[in-house]
Amino acid sequence: MVAIRPLKSVWMDGALVPWDQARVHVLTHGLHYGYAVFEGIRSHGTAAGPAIFRLPEHIDRFLSSAKIYRMKIPYSREELIRACCDLVKDNGLLDSYIRPIAFSGYGEMGLDPTRSAVQVAIIQWSWGAYLGESNAQAGVRAIVSSWVRVDSRSLPPQAKCAANYANGGLAKMEATSAGYDEAILLNSAGMVSEGPGENIFRVKNDIVSTPPASSGILRGITRDTVIQFVADEGLIFRRSDFTREEMFTADEMLFTGTAAGITPIREVDGRPIGTGKYPITARLQKRYDDAIHGRSKEYGHWLTVVR
Numbered sequence: 001m002v003a004i005r006p007l008k009s010v011w012m013d014g015a016l017v018p019w020d021q022a023r024v025h026v027l028t029h030g031l032h033y034g035y036a037v038f039e040g041i042r043s044h045g046t047a048a049g050p051a052i053f054r055l056p057e058h059i060d061r062f063l064s065s066a067k068i069y070r071m072k073i074p075y076s077r078e079e080l081i082r083a084c085c086d087l088v089k090d091n092g093l094l095d096s097y098i099r100p101i102a103f104s105g106y107g108e109m110g111l112d113p114t115r116s117a118v119q120v121a122i123i124q125w126s127w128g129a130y131l132g133e134s135n136a137q138a139g140v141r142a143i144v145s146s147w148v149r150v151d152s153r154s155l156p157p158q159a160k161c162a163a164n165y166a167n168g169g170l171a172k173m174e175a176t177s178a179g180y181d182e183a184i185l186l187n188s189a190g191m192v193s194e195g196p197g198e199n200i201f202r203v204k205n206d207i208v209s210t211p212p213a214s215s216g217i218l219r220g221i222t223r224d225t226v227i228q229f230v231a232d233e234g235l236i237f238r239r240s241d242f243t244r245e246e247m248f249t250a251d252e253m254l255f256t257g258t259a260a261g262i263t264p265i266r267e268v269d270g271r272p273i274g275t276g277k278y279p280i281t282a283r284l285q286k287r288y289d290d291a292i293h294g295r296s297k298e299y300g301h302w303l304t305v306v307r
């Protein structure tokens, strides 16, 4: 585990405040009942300075998550975009993870979150490859979890709400305590859904597929990026469910996510995937690396350069 290194400032409730002053009371409502929606965004160094990848899309998903939970965020889309840029500028960090979070604050206790004012913070820190630097190339070892992915009849998976991550956390601990790198969750219909913090793709006979939104996933922004890359590579893409055993017989499997990037999966439930080589994943990784570092004109519109 790598400890978080404090930076200069945090954006909190409308202003930049010194890192150590970004605090909340222990009776913060969201801390007790899981009422928090958040985002995970990355900035990278480019020739033009730090650039935030697909920032408007992340802020739109943030606002959608809040809407699902009837949470009224007291800042506009434009104010939140500007706040992320101000924070990156103030901290002067090129490669970073950016976490906007909105939560029911200190007010009343009890299950109705609308009785507490909504607080919003944006935190930035340095975070390397989520699934490990060497695994990003060599691939991770994954197992199918005994925990079932939250179902939209109980918790909306398309809202990036803190409560959902108790489900993902159980799956993650199950995998890591058994010596694996990551978990894969099935949905209540028994089909593959996603990882605890990543979407999942399968490659078979040069056809790339990923489960549809109805499979209980978060609609990942990296997933959407990869779907575009697949089209640009001239490959066939299908948004389709697949079964546990269809992972075992895949040519390639991969995770996608802002934290995890594009990471090959080299083993599922003790079965090695394909030949151990990931030519299509490598092509997608190369496009992604070029896009996030501003080396590709084609995807320049996805970058918000912080000047």
Ligand SMILES: Cc1ncc(COP(=O)(O)O)c(C=O)c1O
Binding pocket: 040, 168, 194, 195, 196, 197, 198, 199, 217, 218, 219, 220, 221, 222, 223, 256, 257, 258, 259
């Ligand atoms: C449950 C879950 N699925 C998928 C993803 C991937 O989403 P994105 O590519 O937008 O980071 C994440 C990460 O935010 C996640 O937490």
